[in-house]
Amino acid sequence: FCFLTSKFSADMVEQLLTLAQDWGVQVTDESFARHLDSNDPLHSFRQRFHVPLVKDIPKSDLGLVNGEEQCVYMAGNSLGLQPKKVKVYLEEELDKWAKLAVHGHFDGARPWVYFDEIISSSMASIVGAKENEVALMNGLTVNLHLLLLAFYKPTAKRNKILLEEKAFPSDYFVIASQIEMHNLDPTSCMLLVTPREGEQTLRREDLLSTIEREGDTIAVILLSGVQYLTGQLFDMASITHAGHNMGCVVGFDLAHAVGNVELSLHEWGVDFACWCSYKYLNSGAGGVAGAFVHEKCMHSVKPVLIGWWGNDRENRFTMENKLKLIPGVRGFRLSNPSIFLSCSLQASLEIFTEASMPALRKKSVQLTAYLELLLQRIINAESKEQLKRLKLKMITPTDPVQRGCQLSLQIPMLSQPVLQELERRGAMCDIREPNILRVAPVPLYNTFGDVHRFVKLLKDSFLAVILKDQNNIP
């Protein structure tokens, strides 16, 4: 169980230890968490969200935990909590639909016909893009396809797509099916990068040297910004630079990066990117996805599949079947946008605008370092002997510049029982099969207190599982 190797993370720990000393508390004390929370300038943003109560979760065991308490929600990397304003905005638009019906398309504060455009400037600033480099449309997998159709133009010599071996399944299927669409063979055209033997994450230098070595044959590099399983944050600027040096197109799936880490897509020169909004962007299951096409590609890269929503707004309703394609990513839009999905995203984006990504990231680095420190001090230190049984290992990089908020713990033995014990105690996180426990303290609504409670619950869960295992209790 190895922690805290890099310089930067050692600094973070130093900082936390100094703070504890200043306040005259132990770093593992609950009171330290309270001090950190009361010094957190973003603390009040939690009030903007609905946090589930223990008693409402069917899996929690009210013999073990007070039902009136809020859950320790560490699953914002999977589904973000609900901003309270979502309901308000939805009700406003329901009211408008009730009162104006079809006139809602052009009337009111959110004319439905360009509601997506109204919220795209705040979306753009979260990914570090210009407003017209961003579109809100469809689901993430749909956007991956639409973008690859335009950006993946294999030739005899250059026909590969570079991706991680452990890419998210949808990305994997997207890439394989795109390759097959060109009558090419996925086994030879999918260039899978894998960690070194015995390692779990990709080394930056290995990624860059693969690009340099194989770049001639690579048409598109498509990596995630933050890896969904390991929580590793890739160095998108260097990857983009290296890819471009070799003449490759570079794109990113930002599902786990958007709203989690700071992004500068425009500045980095990324060619295209897309993301979903139901994780860190808190838009609700099946929320509208985003897409980015760099300004420099605005006139050179055109959508392959076209619909009326890619047509210039002036021309769109003349019904003359004349196409004046909007340059750039907005020309990729096919169908009219959804009122409801724009409402829920707007409610969340407003909070991001107010909190700002730099401030969120600053808190996030500290919050996750605190989680790491407590895991080490409380779990690793106090229960070393018993824990050997579980063969626990943290697979997320310890270096804050190589990760977002999520820490992933590999639990080779009894991982499902651990999750069950956590859930019985009112903690919410998840396991990605076969055995990766993902824990994501989200700076927008998670507190240092949450982290402290979580680590205690994790320890209790570990011990309960080990005890049951020893006593052969299922």
Place this chain on the structure above:
Amino acid sequence: FCFLTSKFSADMVEQLLTLAQDWGVQVTDESFARHLDSNDPLHSFRQRFHVPLVKDIPKSDLGLVNGEEQCVYMAGNSLGLQPKKVKVYLEEELDKWAKLAVHGHFDGARPWVYFDEIISSSMASIVGAKENEVALMNGLTVNLHLLLLAFYKPTAKRNKILLEEKAFPSDYFVIASQIEMHNLDPTSCMLLVTPREGEQTLRREDLLSTIEREGDTIAVILLSGVQYLTGQLFDMASITHAGHNMGCVVGFDLAHAVGNVELSLHEWGVDFACWCSYKYLNSGAGGVAGAFVHEKCMHSVKPVLIGWWGNDRENRFTMENKLKLIPGVRGFRLSNPSIFLSCSLQASLEIFTEASMPALRKKSVQLTAYLELLLQRIINAESKEQLKRLKLKMITPTDPVQRGCQLSLQIPMLSQPVLQELERRGAMCDIREPNILRVAPVPLYNTFGDVHRFVKLLKDSFLAVILKDQNNIP
């Protein structure tokens, strides 16, 4: 201004005239509308919807009409009215999101992970399909593309797509861009069918003979079920039969047909179809779209673009990048479904199930015949001389089997001022450029009283426009 030529429509008029006589009222009297409404078994369904009030519409003129009255809503072909239950269902799922957060995917009455599947049986029955022939996903234009990618396989000899010259713009762009994707030339591969010289709608025999004549070179026939501009209902059974005889694939865009006319996609043997849900299906702007792939194509036609939602549910979450593609249309799904969009559609589909398409269609035929009759009796008869100025013409077929609920009036002169006058008086319908006024009495919520009021308002509007025109008032 020509009406009522066909046998069937003459029967309908006969029926109405007999009813009026039985009740001892004039067919043009408002009291006749009241009688018809009180004999309408579907009358109470209007209560399930929010009908806009005149005072809430910014364009209405409270000097001309009582603000407390409900609008005459004849625009359900563009955007359906809101079922009152939409808000209830949305609030239930917001509550679930607030209380259960990520557990909502598998818990509760509508587990989000298969919420779309929960409502597809009622969707399937509206289009006359088996449940596993239908998927709810994306927007309509997106689905058109996904289906064409799988069904349009041009060869040297057979590479054309047959469509209407006046196809909806998005369909037109979809088809043109699909053809270009195959490096073919849209001008030669788009086989546009046009009405005869001087006619506005396509004759069945012309369509069928074109298919017979050109069928050898046609890869896909893609027509609308009901034409958005003219309101013409195509004979989908015969077209499918004729297309299959010539070896063509046959698909339909049902945007204006679904929830409007009875459909038997399975029985007709249609290969594929898709539709939006915000018109007659009342799911709100940007609602989730539908797609149909016939059972017989289940194993022979595979999606070209693949995502994790097309993967078998057992395999989907194992994160092993192993694909076990769901056979048929559900294998075309790419992204996880939206909670909100499923809620709004569910609220509406339940009403359809209760009312039933056969009953709705029965009322619809009578309601639209009544509209046609009143247009003839009130407008054409009473104001013939003045109306010559407008060169009015109904372009929708008079035969009920060749139309849904919509009637389209061509108003070559002063059409925009006519729409404005209608709106000032609390009527809602639309003009599709340049000059087609579309009027759609929807059997689910429109009454015979609405139709009567509408025709009176239309007459008043015509006269007001003519008067202003004569007096040079803008």
